[in-house]
Every structure is written in structure tokens, then in C-alpha cells.
Amino acid sequence: MEEQKWDQPMGGFNAASRSQMAEAAAGGEESQRTLYPYVTGTSVIALKYKDGVIMACDTGASYGSTLRYKSVERIKAVGKHSLIGGSGEFSDFQEILRYLDELTLSDHMWDDGNSLGPKEIHSYLTRVMYNRRNKFDPLWNALVLGGVKMGPKGAEKYLGMVNMIGTHFEENHIATGFGNHLAIPILRAEWSEDMTFEEAVKLVEKCLLVLLYRDRSSINKFQVAKITTEGATIYPPYSLKTFWGFSHFENPAQGAVGSW
């Protein structure tokens, strides 16, 4: 045991030694902590627009490389003012929804005319994710939290993200997973302040289409949700039109010089 400790590289613990120590201490029990994700959702995209926040994602959940579930709702309303979208391990997302249920319930039971806004819920989720990470038992998700709440300066829009180790930030547009690489460049170029709902949906669909073409875990069944001062609306799922009529796809062997 002592030898192992001194052999560890500088810079703190790694999960392997930790679980070995836990095993030794607990008398040989297997680690009960999350080691890897099993059923996962892919990207979630969100952006602020004139009336509030729009969030969208596909309705698929993969089991490794199998597209296991095709009608999964990965965006949910939280309280009166927020939407949460989750990518990553779906069971952990469901667990988070249970935590949020408890949170919103006790908030409601105060019955004091006050209700948790998106900023507060984002802060709560950040603490939850960070504390689970501290225990080496993370909730394997990247969460997007968006909402609108009336404040002293009028309707205050909020959009933020938190990932499985507690990294969090606020922005005008958010994307998780592959969306970070494929959708964010589009959003950075084409997002503007105070877009109308139609413009925002068009922009979101543009991103979803790119993800559909290029992210192999994405499916052609999407849900768009919006949150405004009037409340949350999650629209029924729909598909996007794709285009495959490129000349190269028509006769792929045409220019190929083959020996077989």
C-alpha cells in the first residue's frame, strides 16, 4: 500500500488508485462509482432570442454504437421559468430531473410568491455536478439550462451550461458534445441579439442539420422547445429534410480505378 502511494505521479489522485484504496478499505468490494456512460444522448443546442430561450436536440439515446432508443425527450421544463437539456448518460439525466423535482417542490411549498429562476437552478446544478465529481462518482452529463425571469430591469434571459466535472459558464448560445465543434461556429457567425422566433428556429435547424449529417449518433427526429415569460413550450418531434443528391453519391465507382 505504502509503495503504491509514493509511486503515484505528482498532481494528486487518479481514479484507479482511489478505487483500489476504497476496495482495500471496504474489504474487497467492487467500485460502485460511475466508470463510463452506457445509454447516451448526443448534442443539445440552445440560444437566446427576443422573447426568451430556444433549446433543441434530437430524440435519440444510443447504447454505444447502437441507436437503442429513438423517442427520448431530452429537454424538460423546470419550475416556471426554465428549461433543462441533457446530453450524456440518460439515466443520470433522469436522476437530475428527480433532484430538480425535489428542489422545485420545496420551492413551491415555501408558498412565498417567489420561485427559482434559471440562474439559481444553474447554480444548484453546478454545485451538484461539482460535488459528485469530488466523490469520483460523476453524473455523466453536459447540461444546458435556459430560462427567462422577470427582474427589476424587465424580462431577464439566461442561458448556461454545466458539465460532468463542474465546469460552467453563461453565454448567448450553447451547444454540448459534437455541437461544440459543429454548431458553435455557425452560432457564433449567425447569432444576433433579439432574433424573432422564426429566425431562431431557422438557425437552430441549420445547426441540427449539420449535426445530423456529421454526428453518427444523431437521428432525424428533433424536438424544439422554447421558454418565455409566458412559460415553457416543448413542441412535438419532427424531422428535417436532408439532401443526398450529390453527383458523387450517384455513381460512386465512376472515377475509381480499381484492380479488383
Place this chain on the structure above:
Amino acid sequence: MAKFSPYENNGGTCVAVAGDGYCVVAADTRLSVGYSILTRDHSKICQLADKCILASSGFQGDIKALQKNLAAKELVYEHNHNKKMSCPAMAQLLSNTLYYKRFFPYYTFNVLGGLDSQGKGCVFTYDAVGSYERTGYSAQGTGAKLITPVLDNKLKSPNPLILPARDAVTPLSESEAVDLVKDVFASATERDIYTGDKLEIVVINSSGIHREYIELRKD
């Protein structure tokens, strides 16, 4: 299979320079992960007390937890002692807080800047587990090794090796120090991929705290 690591480096650089009667604390506002930029507008600077500013770079989850932790402890101190914490007191508290997590560290690289009880500028520089010293200036983070040699050259602070030990603060004026900080960040931005977007500069002097932002290269 994805292996869980509890750390990631979100990049960024922090600099602090102390002068006679002022202190400049500056940090870029880029938050990165891997080769991606998460956001261009995230502050790394936290005001802990009247004359005490903390700038941290490293893993952002730990930075937030650390800054929250210190702000809470400062409030408790205020309630117990009926005054705000002084910068040297906060310096010791930060060191203790970091060492408390010696065996699962806060992956944070901090510079603490402010005015001491005599009103002179002070800068404290830390490693991730709490070893610290008071200096006249410091840089931490991904761009630190690009910036420190320039500060060594330009600040005209007394050589730390000569005896008797001399006060480490720079003889430069406040505006000269601020200009120098802007320059070093512009240079670091050129070569460090994790530094850029915007620079947040906070200046503390006897008249209070003043904040300004300047644009940096976004590539």
C-alpha cells in the same frame, strides 16, 4: 472507453503588479477546453474584500469552488471581527485553504493582489497546493512563462537576490504599469493559444477599485 478524470485545464493567464499605493490585477477572459473555446467572456477575477482581489487560472470548476469558499470565509471573518479582511490576512487564508486539499488539490493557479494595511501595493503568488510568497509582481497560468521574463526586465523592481532585502514593488507609475500589463498580454496572446479574446484589468488604489476591459486577438 472514456476514463474519468476529475480535472481539466480551462486555460488563461493572470498577472498582478504592485506599486507604491496601487495594485494592478489582470486576467484574460477566455475559457477553453482542449482545442475549443467555450466562451470568450468569462471573468477569472473575484473581489474578496475591500482591497483584495483574487485572479485564478486552471480548472474552472475548482476556481469557482475556491472563490466561493474564500468569499464565505471572508464573510465569517467580518462577522467575527467587525472589519473586512486585509490582503495579507486573505493571503494566509488562501494558502491554508489550498493546503487543506493537499491530497486532492484545487487545480488553480492564483495571484492575489491588493493594498496592505499601510496602503502599499502587495501581490501574493501561489502554486496549486498553497505555497506562497509576497512579491512585487507575478504571472500565473498558461501564458505565465511568456510574460514573466518581460516583467522581470521591464518593471525595474529590485533584484530579489541582493542584500539587504529590498521592497519588491515597482517604481513605475500606475499608468505605466497598466500599459505594461496590456502589452504583455498582447504578446502572450500571440503565442499562447489559451490566452486571448478580452483582457480584464482591475486597479486598486487609495481611491478605490477601477475596472477596464480591452480587446485581445480572438484567434
